[in-house]
Amino acid sequence: MTIIVEASGLSKSFGRVHALNGLDLSVTGGEVHGFLGPNGAGKSTTIRILLGLMKASGGAAAVFGLDPWTRSVDIHRRVAYVPGDVSLWPTLSGGEIIDLLTSLRGGADKTLRSSLIQDFEFNPRTKARDYSKGNRQKVALIAAFARPADLYVFDEPTSGLDPVMESVFRRQVERVKKDGATILLSSHILSEVEELCDRVTIIRSGTTVETGTLADLRHLTRTTFTAVTAADVSKLPGVYEVRTEGEKTVFDVDTDAMQPVLAALAKSGVTALTVAPPSLEQLFLSHYETQNA
C-alpha cells in the first residue's frame, strides 16, 4: 500500500500558542481516513500544513511523497479540497464560482458537474451573497467533486448540510473511493466517520492520541452489558461501574475480561442480556475524559 499522506512529529506555533505538538498522521492510498478531534484540536491547521497553505514549525510532512510547502502546486494538481468555513465572492453566482474553482484545477467534467448540481439540489444562478451556509458548502463540494482527483481533503464537510444532503455527500465519497481515490475527512460528527471511514486518527491538543481501524480502536474500550441476572459480577476482575436500573444490572467490561464474565453469567443464570459494542461516541469520550482528568 502506498502512503499518500505522511506526517510525523508535526508542530506549529502561532506566537505563544502551540496549535500542533508532535502530530502523527498516515493515510494510505485508496482509504477513507477519518481525522477526528474536538474543536481547536488542530485539525484545520494540520490540513493547511498538508496543503502548503501554512508552513510547519517542526516535524516532517509529505503528500504524494512531496514536501507540501515547496511543492504545493504539484500537490494541488492532484487534490480537491473543501475548507471548513466556505466563504464566497458575494457578487458572483454559485455556478460562476464552481467554474472558476474547477477551471483553476484544469476544468470540470461537464456531465459530473450537472449531475452533482442535480443531486445536491443546487441553484447555480443565485448570487453567492444570498446563499445560506449549507448552500455555500455545496458550492465548494460540487467544485471538489466535479473534477476527478487523487486525494480529496474535506474539513468538516457536512456542517450546514441537512441529512438528505449528507447522504448525497456520502454517496459521492463512495463513488470517488471506488475510482481509487484517497479521502482525508476531518470531522467531529462521529456517525459520518463511522459509516465512511476505513481508518481513523484521533487528535487532541495538537497531538495524535490514537490511530487505527475502528475495530482496532474498539479493543481499547469496554463493552456495556445490560443483564437481568442473579450473578454478582461486581467482584470479577475487569468489570467496572456496576449499577442497577430497575431489575437490570448494567456494567462495563474490559475486552480481555469478556470470557470470565460471560462464564459467570452463564453459571448464575441470565433471563435477559444485551451487549452493546462501544460506539465511536464512547470511544471519543473516553479519550477526552482520560486526557482531561
Next chain:
Amino acid sequence: MLRLLRAQARRDRLQLIIWILGTSLFGVASGSAVIKEFGDAKGRESLLQLAAFNPALLAIRGTPDGSSTGAVIGFELFTYLAVLAALMSTFLVVRHSRADEEAGRWELLRSTPIGRASALTATVILGVLANLAIAVLLTLGFTATGLPFGGSLLIGLATGGAGIAFVGVAALAAQVAKTGRVANTIAGLGVALAWLLRALGDALGTPAKNGLHVTSAWPSWLSPIGWGQQAHPFGQPQPWILLLDLALFAVTASAAFAIVRQRDLGAGLVGDRQGRDHGRVGSSFGLAWRLQRGGVIAWAGGAAVLGLFAGGLAKPAIDAIKGNPSVAVAVEALAGKGGSLLETFVAAIMAFLGVLAAGAALQAVLRTRSEESDGHTELLLAGRGGPGRSLTDALGIAVISLLVVAAVGGLAAGAALAGAGHPELFWPAVGAAFVQLPAAAIFTAVAALVFAVLPRATVPLGWSLLALGFLLGQFGSLFKLPKAVRDISPFTHTPAAPGAHIDWAPLLVMTAIAVVVAVFATAVSRRRDLVS
C-alpha cells in the same frame, strides 16, 4: 493566472469602469472648462501669477508650469487626478488580496494548482491595467479637447504612473496588515502623505520672477504625486522622472511578493495580541464604539497632521511673499475681501479639514452597513438590535467623530499658528474647524438615508457623494459652473473661516437639514428588513 485575472476583472466590472471613466471624465471635463474659461493668455497669466505667490493655492492645486492651456490644466487638476488613480489602486488591490484572504476566499483559491503568489500577481496586473486605461483615456480625451498630443500623453502617464506606484504600495500594505480594513488604512495614509508632502513642497516652492513657474521645494520630490508634476507634461517635458513611479512600484511589489511566498495563509507581519478574557462592552453603542474607536483615532491623527500643516506652513509662506513687496500688495488686495493673507491660507486648508471630518463621520455609517452585510447585526438582533438601532448608534459615533476631528484639527492648527507668532489666530483657527462641521454632517445624514432606503448602495454611494461634493466645492467656482449646480454641494455653503465676518445663516440651515434627514433616516430604517 489569466483565469484569475478574468475573474477579478469580472467581479470589479462595474466598480472599475466607474473609477476609470469617472477619473478620466473628471479630468477631461474640467480640462474643457479651463479651456473655455481661460481662453486668452492674459487671463491664464494673471491666474498663475496670483497662484505663484499664494502658498494656499500652491498647496491645494500644484505648481504653475507656464501659461499654455495645457499647463494651466495640469496646475489645476493633476494632483487630484493622481489622488483618484492612487485611491483606485489602493482599494482595488486590497479588495482582491487581503480582504479576500481575510474573508477566507483565498483558502479556496490557493488549494488549486496556481502557486502561492498567483492571486496577488493577477491583482497587480489588474491594477496596472486599470491605471493604463486611465492613462490612455486621459491622453485621448485631452488630445480631443485640442491639447498637444505629447503633453496629453505625459499627463496621462503621470496620472497612471502615480496609480501604478500605489498598486505596489497597497500590495505591500496588504501583506503587512492582517485585515483589509487596516491594509486600506495604511495605503490610504500613504496616499494622503504623498499629497501632503507635495502640498508642503509646492507651498514652500520658489516662484520665478514672472510668476508663471514655481520650482517645488524638496518635499515634493518625496511624493509619487510630486513626481508627476516634476515631469512637466506641458512645460519642458522630463518623462524619465516617471521612472521613479515604476521604481517605487517595483520595490514595493517585490517586497509584497517576497512576503506572500514566505508567509502562512492568513498571517500578516503584524501579529494579533491576545484579547481580554472578559468583555467590557455591554451595549450596542458600546460595541459600535469598541469597533470604531481605532478608526476615529486614525482620522483624528490625520486632522492633527493637517492642522499642524496649515498652522506651521503659514508663516514661512507669508514670509516668502513679504520678500516680494509688489506681489504682496496684489495678493493682499485680493485676499482683503475676506481677511488677511494668513487667514485665507488657513481657511483654504480648513476646507480640507471639513472633508476629513465628513469622511470620518461617513465611515461610522458605512461600518454599520458592513456590519449588517457581514451578518453581525443579525447576531445582535436577539438583544433588540436591528438596522434602526444600529443606525442610531452609528450616528452617535458619527457625531463624536465630527467633534473629535474638528477639535483636534482646530487645536493643532491654532497651536501651530500661536507657535509661529500668531497667538491671536488660535481661537479663530479652532472656530474655523468647527465651522466646517454642518456641511460635513449633511454627508453623514444623507448616507444614513441611503442606508435606510437602499442598503446595498450605502458604501459606493456614500463615498461617491462625498467625492463629488468635495470636487464641486473645490472646482465649481473655478470652472464657473452654474450656481444651481455648485449649490448642490454642502461645502459650497460653508463660509470662509477664519475671516472678517462669518455668515451664520447657512450653518444653521445646514445643521437643521442634517438633523432632519438623520431623524427621518432612523425612522425609515426601523421599518426595513435586514439585507445581507
